[in-house]
Amino acid sequence: MAAGMADFQAGECSLMDSDERYRRLFRTALTIRLVEERIIELYPSDRIQSPVHLSIGQEAVAVGVCDALKPDDLVFATYRSHGFYIAKGGSLPKMFAELYGRVGGVSKGKAGSMHLSAPEVGLMGSSAVVASSIPHAVGAALSFKRRGSSRVAVAVFGDGATEEGVYHESLNFAALMKVPVLFLCEDNGLAVHSFKNARQSYNLLEHARTFGIECRRVDEGWDMLAIRQATLDALAVVRAGRPFVLEIATGRYKEHVGVGDDFHFGYRSAADIDAWKARDPLLLDEQLVAELKPEIDREIAAAAAFAENSPFPGRDELLTDII
Amino acid sequence: MNVSSKERPSTQTRVLSYAGALLETMDAALADHPNAFIMGQGVDDFKGIFGSTTGLAQKYGVERVFDVPLMEEGMTGVAIGAALVGDYPITTHIRADFSFLAMNQIVNLASKYSYMFGGIMSCPMLIRLVVGRSWGQGAQHSQSPQATFAHYPGLTVVMPSTSQAILDMYPQIIARHPGPVVSIEHRLLYNLDFSVSAGTPSKPIPLTSYVAREGNDVTVVATSVMVLEALRAAQYVAEKAGIEAEVIDLNSISHPDWELVIGSIRKTGRLVIADTSWLEYGVAGEVCRQVMLRDPSMLRQAPAMLGMAAAPCPTAKSLEDIYYPSQHETVEAILTQVRGSGHGIELPVERSMTEGYKRFRGPF
Numbered sequence: 301m302a303a304g305m306a307d308f309q310a311g312e313c314s315l316m317d318s319d320e321r322y323r324r325l326f327r328t329a330l331t332i333r334l335v336e337e338r339i340i341e342l343y344p345s346d347r348i349q350s351p352v353h354l355s356i357g358q359e360a361v362a363v364g365v366c367d368a369l370k371p372d373d374l375v376f377a378t379y380r381s382h383g384f385y386i387a388k389g390g391s392l393p394k395m396f397a398e399l400y401g402r403v404g405g406v407s408k409g410k411a412g413s414m415h416l417s418a419p420e421v422g423l424m425g426s427s428a429v430v431a432s433s434i435p436h437a438v439g440a441a442l443s444f445k446r447r448g449s450s451r452v453a454v455a456v457f458g459d460g461a462t463e464e465g466v467y468h469e470s471l472n473f474a475a476l477m478k479v480p481v482l483f484l485c486e487d488n489g490l491a492v493h494s495f496k497n498a499r500q501s502y503n504l505l506e507h508a509r510t511f512g513i514e515c516r517r518v519d520e521g522w523d524m525l526a527i528r529q530a531t532l533d534a535l536a537v538v539r540a541g542r543p544f545v546l547e548i549a550t551g552r553y554k555e556h557v558g559v560g561d562d563f564h565f566g567y568r569s570a571a572d573i574d575a576w577k578a579r580d581p582l583l584l585d586e587q588l589v590a591e592l593k594p595e596i597d598r599e600i601a602a603a604a605a606f607a608e609n610s611p612f613p614g615r616d617e618l619l620t621d622i623i
Numbered sequence: 624m625n626v627s628s629k630e631r632p633s634t635q636t637r638v639l640s641y642a643g644a645l646l647e648t649m650d651a652a653l654a655d656h657p658n659a660f661i662m663g664q665g666v667d668d669f670k671g672i673f674g675s676t677t678g679l680a681q682k683y684g685v686e687r688v689f690d691v692p693l694m695e696e697g698m699t700g701v702a703i704g705a706a707l708v709g710d711y712p713i714t715t716h717i718r719a720d721f722s723f724l725a726m727n728q729i730v731n732l733a734s735k736y737s738y739m740f741g742g743i744m745s746c747p748m749l750i751r752l753v754v755g756r757s758w759g760q761g762a763q764h765s766q767s768p769q770a771t772f773a774h775y776p777g778l779t780v781v782m783p784s785t786s787q788a789i790l791d792m793y794p795q796i797i798a799r800h801p802g803p804v805v806s807i808e809h810r811l812l813y814n815l816d817f818s819v820s821a822g823t824p825s826k827p828i829p830l831t832s833y834v835a836r837e838g839n840d841v842t843v844v845a846t847s848v849m850v851l852e853a854l855r856a857a858q859y860v861a862e863k864a865g866i867e868a869e870v871i872d873l874n875s876i877s878h879p880d881w882e883l884v885i886g887s888i889r890k891t892g893r894l895v896i897a898d899t900s901w902l903e904y905g906v907a908g909e910v911c912r913q914v915m916l917r918d919p920s921m922l923r924q925a926p927a928m929l930g931m932a933a934a935p936c937p938t939a940k941s942l943e944d945i946y947y948p949s950q951h952e953t954v955e956a957i958l959t960q961v962r963g964s965g966h967g968i969e970l971p972v973e974r975s976m977t978e979g980y981k982r983f984r985g986p987f
């Protein structure tokens with residue numbers, strides 16, 4: 301708990317506060333885990349008829365980062381955004397209704413899992429075209445800068461997204477214009493089934509430095525408090541008007557898309573993930589899980605019930621919201 | 624050339640070039656809307672997108688009118704992000720061809736933002752594209768992608784053919800239109816003077832079509848610079864043969880005034896379509912689709928269509944001259960619709976349409 305110590309040493313808070321903080325982060329991470337486990341259970345029932353990209357194993361990233369943000373800071377994310385939706389404070393009933401394709405969903409069922417958003421709490425639209433929302437964060441940050449606002453924007457993307465041209469365009473422009481944007485790379489080492497070494501001839505941080513962008517990698521992607529602290533440190537730079545690249549190593553437990561495991565396909569081994577599981581607080585801290593789970597389960601049951609009772613969008617929705 | 628439309632109020636007019644109208648509307652956008660900004664390659668330089676943004680960086684500051692790196696996709700994504708937090712971005716591409724690098728953002732993101740998120744977010748913005756023609760623009764500086772963009776629900780596509788259309792549309796679009804708009808401007812029009820009404824817009828809504836010339840014998844539905852070509856041809860056939868062509872400026876490509884268009888075709892029973900792009904899967908096909916859906920019998924005969932030859936644009940002038948429909952061919956199409964192929968009326972000698980646009984002498 302290195303970051304917790306750092307907080308403590310800085311005299312920012314008492315041990316008691318940092319305990320409470322840990323519980324808060326843990327609870328959010330557990331909510332994400334339990335929501336996605338519920339999705340796994342529900343999936344065979346075909347209540348959710350759209351692709352799902354689970355973030356089980358990666359929860360700490362969303363939780364640590366979003367806890368460091370202010371409520372009006374904006375996050376632009378990807379098809380793998382259940383974690384960011386929940387960590388940013390999106391409503392669970394609206395999320396379930398969206399996954400179920402119901403009018404009670406965030407986007408009346410027109411978005412589904414891949415396009416979650418919650419603009420009221422700062423999660424702007426998630427995109428299923430890899431890397432495509434990265435420049436949106438830069439644009440929002442550019443706007444904040446021009447208005448003299450202290451808000452920041454966060455671009456969330458995977459390691460694979462950094463191979464796309466628009467990532468490079470976005471870094472260059474953000475550095476040139478000095479806009480308050482945090483580039484957050486969730487490095488799970490995989491793009492679908494391809495490992496990073498088969499895809500990248502560059503080192504992400506070295507690459508970012510060539511644009512004069514400050515950057516940092518966090519290897520302890522299971523450690524919510526460390527991620528939170530790293531984000532706070534990065535945000536100090538960003539709020540001073542300089543972009544920052546934060547790369548966080550993490551592990552995707554489930555298959556790329558869908559609700560199953562994928563070790564039996566042979567492209568990777570369970571051992572790759574066992575190392576992450578061995579550090580995973582949601583697996584290790586059984587006592588805290590037992591304490592928090594009943595209440596979260598009730599919230600999830602209520603959200604699923606809300607979704608179940610929400611009507612399907614009808615023909616009247618087909619041609620609305622187009623322009 | 625000075626083309627005026629019969630629909631325009633005849634009182635209180637003034638002369639304004641196409642580039643001048645663009646500059647006026649860009650200036651007004653920045654003056655009237657503190658959230659508006661213009662970005663694009665070269666918007667702040669001394670040429671100012673062919674005179675349409677000249678001096679605005681000095682007037683409104685580099686935070687509101689600025690050059691960008693060569694990053695068509697990135698720039699469009701930046702515009703979307705800024706629009707999502709309440710800005711009104713205006714982006715430019717000095718050739719429409721370059722916007723293809725931004726297709727991902729325009730088609731996959733901007734056009735879908737409202738619908739895909741169930742109407743809880745929107746990204747109103749104006750994307751200005753300039754179509755090149757003549758002086759050897761060649762295959763990659765000459766494309767006119769109205770059909771491409773109008774194909775996608777969520778995109779609004781306009782093609783102003785006159786200074787008046789710019790004055791009518793841009794301020795209203797910038798002030799009120801809820802989604803992304805692609806405006807396809809034509810380089811050959813930039814230096815032309817038009818008479819415009821001095822006061823308020825001639826139309827109450829920006830997305831509409833115009834009757835550019837009234838007539839009872841044949842309807843010519845045209846886009847952009849082809850509206851001017853159609854007007855020249857209409858004048859010729861009126862003088863030589865007493866044929867009165869009605870010229871409709873489609874103007875709002877994604878949302879034309881179909882009642883206006885169809886009403887004219889019903890009246891004349893004869894149709895010529897003159898577009899600035901390829902005919903295959905394009906505007907011509909859409910106009911015909913609208914006719915077919917309503918009542919194919921409104922046409923007395925098969926319509927005629929004018930557009931670019933079904934090839935990439937050649938650079939050599941001798942080929943380029945036959946690549947685009949000439950005045951000769953436009954007149955021929957109108958005469959044949961009305962009098963049949965044996966019309967026996969003398970055709971104009973001019974073969975290169977760009978002779979009529981002498982003020983454009985390249986290189987861009």
Ligand SMILES: Cc1ncc(C[n+]2csc(CCOP(=O)(O)OP(=O)(O)O)c2C)c(N)n1
Pocket residue numbers: 380428429430431457458459460461462486488490491492556
């Ligand atoms: C432009 C584009 N190319 C390809 C795909 C197919 N695709 C979906 S996810 C993905 C992998 C992306 O990997 P990464 O950015 O590391 O994110 P992760 O899925 O690991 O979270 C690919 C190739 C896509 N959605 N968009």
Ligand SMILES: [Mg+2]
Pocket residue numbers: 458459460486487488489490491492
């Ligand atoms: Mg990855």
